[in-house]
Amino acid sequence: MELDFSIVLRFADALAYGLWLTIRLTLICIITGGALGFLLALARRSKNRLLRGASTVYVEFFRGTPVLIQLFWIFFCLPIILGVELSSFVSGVIALTLYTAAITSETFRSSLGTVSREQIDACVALGLPARVQVTSVVLPQALLRAMPTLLSNTISLFKESSLVSAVGMADLMFVGQNISNNTARPVEMLTAVALIYFAVAFPLTRAVSVLEGRILRKLAA
Amino acid sequence: MDYSLDLGAVTRNFGPLLEGLWVTIQLTLAANVIGLVLGFVIALLVMSRVALIRVPATAFVEFFRCTPAIVQIVWFFYCVPMLFNIYLGSMTMGIVALGLNLAAFNGEAYRAAIQSVPREHRDAAVALGLSPLQSTLHIILPTAFRLAIPVLLTNGIVIFQQSALVAIVAVPDLMYEAKSLATKTYRPIETFTIVALVYFAVSFPISQLVGWLERRRSVAMA
Numbered sequence: 001m002e003l004d005f006s007i008v009l010r011f012a013d014a015l016a017y018g019l020w021l022t023i024r025l026t027l028i029c030i031i032t033g034g035a036l037g038f039l040l041a042l043a044r045r046s047k048n049r050l051l052r053g054a055s056t057v058y059v060e061f062f063r064g065t066p067v068l069i070q071l072f073w074i075f076f077c078l079p080i081i082l083g084v085e086l087s088s089f090v091s092g093v094i095a096l097t098l099y100t101a102a103i104t105s106e107t108f109r110s111s112l113g114t115v116s117r118e119q120i121d122a123c124v125a126l127g128l129p130a131r132v133q134v135t136s137v138v139l140p141q142a143l144l145r146a147m148p149t150l151l152s153n154t155i156s157l158f159k160e161s162s163l164v165s166a167v168g169m170a171d172l173m174f175v176g177q178n179i180s181n182n183t184a185r186p187v188e189m190l191t192a193v194a195l196i197y198f199a200v201a202f203p204l205t206r207a208v209s210v211l212e213g214r215i216l217r218k219l220a221a
Numbered sequence: 222m223d224y225s226l227d228l229g230a231v232t233r234n235f236g237p238l239l240e241g242l243w244v245t246i247q248l249t250l251a252a253n254v255i256g257l258v259l260g261f262v263i264a265l266l267v268m269s270r271v272a273l274i275r276v277p278a279t280a281f282v283e284f285f286r287c288t289p290a291i292v293q294i295v296w297f298f299y300c301v302p303m304l305f306n307i308y309l310g311s312m313t314m315g316i317v318a319l320g321l322n323l324a325a326f327n328g329e330a331y332r333a334a335i336q337s338v339p340r341e342h343r344d345a346a347v348a349l350g351l352s353p354l355q356s357t358l359h360i361i362l363p364t365a366f367r368l369a370i371p372v373l374l375t376n377g378i379v380i381f382q383q384s385a386l387v388a389i390v391a392v393p394d395l396m397y398e399a400k401s402l403a404t405k406t407y408r409p410i411e412t413f414t415i416v417a418l419v420y421f422a423v424s425f426p427i428s429q430l431v432g433w434l435e436r437r438r439s440v441a442m443a
Contacts, residue, residue: 064378064421064428066385068396069413076409155287162289166389173292186299194288194296201287 004185008192011179018175019196025171026158028093033100033157034150038142040101041108042134055105062102067160071095075167092164096157103153104146111146112138145219148212155204159197172196230408231415241398242419248315248394249381255320256380257373260327261362267332278328285325290383294318298390315387315394323380327373334369335361371438374431378424385420395419 043055062070074095079086115138123133165174176193180186266278285293297318302308338361346356388397399416403409
């Protein structure tokens with residue numbers, strides 16, 4: 001068969017639109033999911049047994065089931081339960097936020113573990129209230145140490161977000177598949193889509209390695 | 222909410238779900254066989270001193286790690302038959318697509334493990350006059366495999382979950398059966414909840430096993 005990659009250029013605008021949705025989803029959900037993940041990580045280290053148990057079940061459940069079924073659940077079941085229509089963008093954001101929260105909470109949990117006991121003791125000795133202790137002492141250090149892994153989580157989320165195409169959101173994957181079906185040019189279109197994902201994700205993975213080295217050196221100094 | 226739960230819709234249709242689960246398990250096991258074997262070969266190729274071997278192997282790994290699995294699977298199902306004029310049956314295609322993806326991730330796990338095989342072991346292999354093949358098979362592989370087990374198991378569970386993606390290209394796995402059951406019975410809540418619990422019931426014990434292995438190792442190392 002003859003390949004004609006110039007067809008990809010004809011649909012550059014549509015692909016750019018899809019990529020923009022993918023990027024927006026990724027950025028929104030890493031922020032909302034990261035925030036929820038941090039709270040979950042705190043809950044998992046709490047002295048309250050109920051809080052600890054509930055957060056552990058949450059994390060294990062979202063890590064132990066396919067993201068696809070989580071998406072389907074939010075898209076098809078949540079509107080029935082809540083009794084309101086949710087736009088597909090909102091549903092997508094909810095599903096990916098809940099999933100990202102479970103993933104990033106593990107990242108924060110291991111970075112929280114590196115904040116030494118003495119620092120917490122110092123907070124107590126200085127009479128800092130618990131809220132200040134978290135926002136001014138624990139969070140900045142945990143965030144710095146978690147940075148490289150958080151960036152890796154973002155790259156994973158960028159890839160996982162392609163699943164929203166299965167519920168009809170017009171992200172990069174959906175647009176690419178749609179064009180490939182309509183033009184009967186799957187080889188050119190799907191290869192182009194794969195290369196676009198690669199072109200975004202690969203430089204970011206390199207950045208993670210560089211960042212990791214920098215932070216390790218900074219913490220060692 | 223004026224929607225009354227009816228678990229009967231799912232329990233009456235357990236047959237297709239069980240068949241779907243069986244397909245999912247077959248996909249996972251077969252993909253893991255490919256991933257475990259090919260992953261080790263890829264790790265060796267990535268660490269080769271010959272650039273002509275190392276560069277393509279690295280490109281393979283990076284490509285599979287930096288693109289979404291769903292893109293890989295859809296690409297495989299649409300493009301391989303067109304490009305190479307072969308069609309292998311949807312089950313085989315699913316297994317190969319998932320297996321190649323897993324091989325890339327396992328390759329990285331093996332590479333990290335091989336690099337942590339003590340230098341002295343390799344020196345000892347040379348001193349004993351073992352051929353490169355012998356020292357790879359009898360010294361490096363067993364040690365690296367043992368070191369890599371937790372990550373290999375974790376990757377194996379991830380593939381179990383990723384296998385749900387083949388539902389999109391109409392392989393009748395657990396996810397696919399769930400989708401058609403939910404549509405047929407208009408019972409999305411019951412179906413998707415129960416199927417999610419089935420996935421969880423398989424992956425949770427294995428992830429607990431990984432945690433246990435890691436704790437045991439950190440005690441042994443201390």
